[in-house]
Amino acid sequence: MVDNIKRSLLVSIWFVFLTFPLMVVKVNTLKNIVEWRWINMLWVAIGAFVLSIVWRWAMERRQLKNKKAEQGEEESVLPGFGQRLLEDPKIFKPVLIALALVTLVFPLVVDIYQTNIMVLALIFVVLGLGLNVTVGLAGLLDLGYVAFFAVGAYTYGVLNSFFGFGFWISLPLGGLMGALFGIVLGFPILRLRGDYLAIVTLGFGSIAKIVIENWEEVFNGAKGIANIPRPGFFGAEMSIHTATTYTYYLMILMVLFAIFITNRLKDSRIGRAWMALREDEIACVAMGVDMARTKLGAYAFGAFWAGLAGVIFASRNTYINPNSFTFMESALVLSIVVMGGMGSIIGVIVAALVLILMPEYLRAFAEYRMLMFGAVMVLMMIFRPEGLIANVRRKYAGRKVVTEDANARG
Amino acid sequence: MEYFLELSSSGLVRGSIYALIALGYTMVYGIIQLINFAHGEIYMIGAFVALIVSGVLTIYGFSGVSILILAGLIAVIYAAAYGYTLEKIAYRPLRNAPRLSPLISAIGMSLFLQNYVLLAQTPDFLRFPALIPDFEFMEPIAHIMGSPELVILVTSAVSRVGLTVLIKYTRIGKAMRATQQDMTMARLVGVNVDNVISMTFIIGSVLAAIGGVLVGSYIGQINFYIGFMAGVKAFTAAVLGGIGNIPGAVLGALVLGLTEAYAAGYISSAYEDVFAFGVLVLILILRPSGLLGKAVKQKV
Amino acid sequence: MPEVSKTMPEVSKTMAEPDNVLLDVKDLTMDFGGLRAIDAVSLNVCPGEIVALIGPNGAGKTTFFNCVTGIYKPTNGAVMVHPPEGKSQKINGFKSNRVTTIGMARTFQNIRLFQNMTVLENVMIGRHCRTTTSIIGAILRGSKTRRQERETIEISYDLLEKVGLVDFADEFAKNLPYGAQRRLEIARAMATDPFLLLLDEPAAGMNPQETKALDELIVRIRDKEKISILLIEHDMKLVMNISDRIYVMEYGKEIAQGSPMDIRNNPKVIEAYLGEDADA
């Protein structure tokens, strides 16, 4: 105990030293004045002290867990809350019904501002679900995901401003353009190892933004494209309020659609191949899986959703410019996937809602949000790599059941 | 011709800076196969500390070269401390985790450090004092290469020589080379691998901080975001030269710096970053082992 | 050196006619930079055979497998396959998924299972190259997709039964004991419907009982499933028990081949093995 406190004191002193110039001193090089913010030193000292105690405790627990796992013991006797939620119909059903009701009435009871934010959150849910396939299932770390989001948004923007294309034609086109770019960009980098892939995709993301910024004739450069129509409904005139509500329901459908499709893929030949590729590329290929096709498929599939989400994003904002498509957006979607638990659909939805809505409602939090995202990524990797809600592996029906099933069907 | 020389000089200056940062990437990668995404942030923090220290010193009446030396020294110490702590918190617990885990942790750390500086200091650009003195003997060729450029080239070269000596002739250098070859084996013959890794981060951070101070005083302004692009480019340089290969990192950095300078000068500066990434993508596709790296087949 | 060349005619003598050979490797050579890991090794496997490839550590056995299965591209030589059905072809430089699709599947010396997938899913991956569902097909989940999926599950359960792992079907592969992981690798390879199974040290790390069971399993695979077997193994008892023919490698060269009897009494082989610490 005393030892513990002593060590935490040392850590605390170390961090006081570490943060001293940046946290305490602030110079104004123009006016030549120095501001000493001694109070920050106190906060750092207390914070580091407490956190170091928590850290050590968490590390001990982690070690214990790892040791148990090594000895082949089950991690916990009780299934986690996440799993219970998914598997126990007694909990699952009422929760689902309640959620459905809340989702349905949400835009009717809140004002347009809230609905609009919710639409944004749902857009990020779709982005998260898409990237979840690329990163979570197939293990391809894509740091330039925002490029495909931009492709979708600008597909709509450009098609609309040049040729007057409407939302409903642009939506599938945006998705397809996303997928196409996924394949075109994915092709040359198929053979790259995981970390090289990460840095190259980061490059693609940055290049996309630079091209948009500088190609005035097509993308209108930094000024962006304005007056993009909201989604239409058989040409009906809609007030902003109705249009927003309409977009909201549209997004809900889209999310459901995305869940449905990702779920089907996950439990299929393709989904299994993606996971195997993530687990061990060499073994996977040696078992007869075509690496190029499988990777491109995962890449294009993720990009497709980003493209779709991009079109909706453009129509929600009615205005797009390059600043909506920076590395921060890629990092945001990545933290959604990481926090939700790689490969887990429910996890991603929860994480997207939390990460997008929290800063909107807790303004004080907004300032610290990128700081928190960073910390969350590190902490999740160390303490809970499986995410908040771990991916539950599907159990396939036993053979007996299957054969009967087959017989019944003839 | 004059214009070409001017571009070459600016390209070499860029390259020298990239080299200082790229060395950190390549050393860390050589030993633990991790892209230390937060390395660019260490460079940025080095620049910030130097700026703060020099600001304080100026107000307390110091001047000229004494500021440069003190600020540089303190920046280097702090960068080393940050590099050491970074490894301990974000990477050491993930030593045996799947490959993507430390990479994501590194990205997280990069975001964290950027925003830490943003919140603790300011989102705006800060004016960095011109610490590097003007030498009179550079006057005649100042339009091609001025004193700051010269100082950058020389400092960078000296640091690189220092690093080479350290790695070739000291005990820790030997331990580093052993660990790079085979970590398990090095541990078996009594090398304290944890210390070696810490040391690698510290050395890399020191070099990055030197780069940070030089750039700050050369460009004249810094903000919390300068580490990002510099980091990406330095990494590109490291890959270009063959990651894990120390002379390769320097060569890659100089090639990249010159390419960028010529591209910006003769084609368009708007697409400057596109060129850097273009080079990276091309090299990874055509020769993933880089200019000086050896192609190794993964053992199965 | 001259001793080696003396064995060469032997090799070509036993080379059977193409229509009676499944795998026919001629003068295979593999260099890693300056290191010649395999030096002009020839080997063939006929239908219904269990052939063993033995040799001291570092002899180049695993590298030989890697060259044959497309993980490495050999520097020189020819790897010919003559599948029971389908056309004969030279497969040097084919990607390993193509080799597997042609009908040669392998296991790995350092177990390479898909750790975070279930035991059943591991086997199901083996079926990948024998099924056709595309992304669109998986989304629509039509009758053909459903049928394939059912077959995949059924075949995979069958295979798990054959290797005695059916009770672990829903476990994560990483939670299996070592011996079971080796058997799972065999089941996964068998799921690809091979005509030739290449096993890289399947008995490594197994206790005597497990080894005995493995012995029976391998023979059963050959007899019941009609899959021929090429096997790398250090366990001499196992090798002598089940092999029809044995090839011996040392320092990348083939130093002998023949029946277990011949090999047991071959002075060169004895020397090669006594040369190292009696590990065999």
Ligand SMILES: Nc1ncnc2c1ncn2[C@@H]1O[C@H](COP(=O)(O)OP(=O)(O)OP(=O)(O)O)[C@@H](O)[C@H]1O
């Ligand atoms: N990818 C590679 N790069 C360089 N050298 C390699 C590579 N793979 C194998 N080698 C070398 O080739 C030689 C043969 O290795 P191989 O793994 O084939 O031996 P082995 O006969 O399987 O031995 P063991 O019985 O220990 O498994 C060794 O000297 C090894 O170091």
Ligand SMILES: [Mg+2]
């Ligand atoms: Mg081997």
